[in-house]
Amino acid sequence: MLSRRRLLTPAVWSFCPTRVCAVLGLLLGTCTANAELQDLSEQELSEIDGAGIGIVLEDFTFSHGTDTPDANGNQARIFKIGGLKSTDGRDVEIVVNHLYISGTGSNYGQNLSPVNIGRLVNPYRIDVVDGNSIGIRDKAVLEFAAPALVDAAQGYDCMSSGAIAGSGVCSSRPATADFVGERPDIGLQMNVAVGEDRSANINIHAKSAVIDGSYLRLWGDDDRRQMVGQFKLNFQTPELSINACSQDGQSCGSRITMTNFALELSIGNQLQPVFFDVDGTGNFVVEVAAIEPPAPGSIGADGLRGSSDAQTWDFYEDYYTNPDYRSNLHIGNFSVGDRDFGSARVEGMLIQHLDIRTKDLAP
Numbered sequence: 001m002l003s004r005r006r007l008l009t010p011a012v013w014s015f016c017p018t019r020v021c022a023v024l025g026l027l028l029g030t031c032t033a034n035a036e037l038q039d040l041s042e043q044e045l046s047e048i049d050g051a052g053i054g055i056v057l058e059d060f061t062f063s064h065g066t067d068t069p070d071a072n073g074n075q076a077r078i079f080k081i082g083g084l085k086s087t088d089g090r091d092v093e094i095v096v097n098h099l100y101i102s103g104t105g106s107n108y109g110q111n112l113s114p115v116n117i118g119r120l121v122n123p124y125r126i127d128v129v130d131g132n133s134i135g136i137r138d139k140a141v142l143e144f145a146a147p148a149l150v151d152a153a154q155g156y157d158c159m160s161s162g163a164i165a166g167s168g169v170c171s172s173r174p175a176t177a178d179f180v181g182e183r184p185d186i187g188l189q190m191n192v193a194v195g196e197d198r199s200a201n202i203n204i205h206a207k208s209a210v211i212d213g214s215y216l217r218l219w220g221d222d223d224r225r226q227m228v229g230q231f232k233l234n235f236q237t238p239e240l241s242i243n244a245c246s247q248d249g250q251s252c253g254s255r256i257t258m259t260n261f262a263l264e265l266s267i268g269n270q271l272q273p274v275f276f277d278v279d280g281t282g283n284f285v286v287e288v289a290a291i292e293p294p295a296p297g298s299i300g301a302d303g304l305r306g307s308s309d310a311q312t313w314d315f316y317e318d319y320y321t322n323p324d325y326r327s328n329l330h331i332g333n334f335s336v337g338d339r340d341f342g343s344a345r346v347e348g349m350l351i352q353h354l355d356i357r358t359k360d361l362a363p
Contacts, residue, residue: 052128054124064096081093100187108205115185147170148171155169172212181208185208236261236263262330267351328345
């Protein structure tokens, strides 16, 4: 039960143990200099809105090492994914040899430095929002969100390492000579062992990455009694690279490099949310149901609004033209080793139906 009392004091807390900062903002009412409890009226109580949790990490560096014993011969802590089987029945084990988040200029994780994650004026957020305000009727929606996109007159170009204020819509700022920036280098090096074969080593690196405008929204569906959601990923980096190396990292194959990589991925929307489920065999199911077709005769033979039911025509017009429902991929240049294949672009991709089901491959 929500209390009818309010604390009249600024309710924002900031703490920075070891330079890791978090901001918790709970708007409980009007703020004054006096710390005392006062009764809330019915109208005031109805207008209370939680502002959620904001998270900012300052001078942050993360690095998970390998499973190689340390200098004293002690086994290091490792990150493994096991319990998998190949199609021929061999055990499959995935070992993460290196996972890092660093400041710009890390040289593929070799030179780690601090970076800021989020800004105090635009942090990462965990919030419960009113679904009516985002097109999800009569639902409380749990939202995990990266820093929001801002007006181009105030933001920064999302790709350029030399972006200045007023050059784009991203809130996260690039690094400068005297500022660590808010765009981390991110990398993953992992070994995939199939039985005794540990030759598959895959490395993925992203430089000065930005995910502003990304979010995951979750709520419950009453009819299907399932968890449903929306996922929006805006991922931009001046360079995304993938290559395979020997287990000791000394011998590597040709590096696949994608420069000026920009992905806008939209899975689920107000009309077609993502359904999450587990089937009778214990496997996961991710589904985006197909949009309902129009009733016979509701759309005219010529496809025009004048010969169609106006409400039905407007519904499908919005569905097919709304840019928020579509995904885009831009690659400035795609290369393998020293061979360039030029630019690539996929625009306006609409996920009309999706059904992903995991399978047990054990014999």
